[in-house]
Amino acid sequence: MACHLAGSAEMLRELESSVGAGVSVAGVSCLGRCDRAPAACVSVQDSEHEHFFLGRSTDELKEIVGSFLRVEPVTEDHDADWGAVAGESLVDSHGGNLPRYSAARLVIEARDASLRKAGEILVKESGWGPWQVEQFRLGCIRRSRVDLRSIRR
DSSP states (O other), X not given: OHHHHTTHHHHHHHHHHHOOTTOOOOXXXXXXXXXXXXXXEEEOTTOSOEEEEEXXXXXXXXXXXXHHHTTOOOOXXXXXGOOOOGXXXXXXXXXXXXXXXXXXXXXXXXXXXXXXXXXXXXXXXXXXXXXXXXHHHHHHXXXXXXXXXXXOO
16 A cells, blocks of 8 residues: 555556566565555566665666666665664664664575585586576575475474
8 A cells, every 4th residue: 555655556557668578567465665665676587586676766666677687786775774763663673773684694695605616616627607607506595495384393
């Protein structure tokens, strides 16, 4: 509802009419960012990450899509970077300290470092090319995800 009230329906229509081939624009279920509506999510084929953009205008989203198509880095919005402070909100579930997700970030950095090293070894010792290394990296990440429904107590 927050995104709808922020004009997301018109944004969708405008984005659909302005993007080119290979791009799909669609409404999705709630992204849980009512405090920074409208929320947009960009998913890139063969990538394990989704990219969130919050409170952006239609023109900004058009430029963001263009950047992805040109394979240029895009700075996405992260919840941990949001500059909210306790005094601005009626509910402060973090006791005045925004979460930085430091443990999760360390795990991801260690995973990425080990996959980079494995890629270097595959190039050097097996003659793999960049595409093969990227497919290996994505496969490792996909296999490392845990389906919590499959874990029984």
